[in-house]
Amino acid sequence: MRLAGVLLMVLTLVGCAKGVDELAKEGSWQQIGYQDGVRGQLPRSYSALQELGAANQAEYENGYHRGIKEFCDADYAFQIGLSGQQYNGSCEGLPEAQRFRMEWQRGWNEYSSH
Structure with a gap:
């Protein structure tokens, strides 16, 4: 989904x-x-x-x-990281910034490991 x-x-x-x-x-x-x-x-x-x-x-x-x-929808952050898109901190200061960053990092780590 x-x-x-x-x-x-x-x-x-x-x-x-x-x-x-x-x-x-x-x-x-x-x-x-x-x-x-x-x-x-x-x-x-x-x-x-x-x-x-x-x-x-x-x-x-x-x-x-x-x-x-x-x-900055944290529900999509994993997919953004998984796609290889860099994150430049644009979500900082928003309510779900930490969750977004963590989910993006999780996706980025998986992207980077391939």
Whole structure:
């Protein structure tokens, strides 16, 4: 069941992922933030957003928080580690951060042992 959830998340990302430059031209700052968050990336700085265009920081942050909440679901952390995806600490400060990190590490250890 977990694998199905991870696959659904990946397919969703692939299906709706436009390039960041294209999204910036459209003014889709919330979507840029969401994509960064759901991929487990650390948030972009204000200056990094400004390099893309006239950024709306509030919209970016709203999208990022929504995306990072989905990424940091500890029920999927094992699969993320097992897939070989690095974890950069993007979930720190969230309620299930420790559980996420432990489950990711368990998956990462199994991935690394093959």
